[in-house]
Amino acid sequence: MMKAIATSACLLLVSLQTSCKTKGAYEAFQQNHVSACRDYLGQQQDDCLASHNKSFEAYQRARANDSK
Numbered sequence: 001m002m003k004a005i006a007t008s009a010c011l012l013l014v015s016l017q018t019s020c021k022t023k024g025a026y027e028a029f030q031q032n033h034v035s036a037c038r039d040y041l042g043q044q045q046d047d048c049l050a051s052h053n054k055s056f057e058a059y060q061r062a063r064a065n066d067s068k
Contacts, residue, residue, distance in 0.1 A: 023056045030054075
């Protein structure tokens with residue numbers, strides 16, 4: 001049982017690390033976040049949308065800088 005949990009945890013970590021290496025995957029995640037922002041109203045919605053408007057290219061640059 002513990003081996004299965006450990007294996008699942010490892011697979012989850014690997015998928016999270018590689019999940020946004022393609023533009024399509026990144027845009028799908030962004031769209032999901034933007035959809036979730038629609039649950040808010042007014043300034044909260046504006047703040048939520050502003051936090052999810054980074055282009056894939058900007059995301060890649062930030063990710064590369066974080067790994068250094």
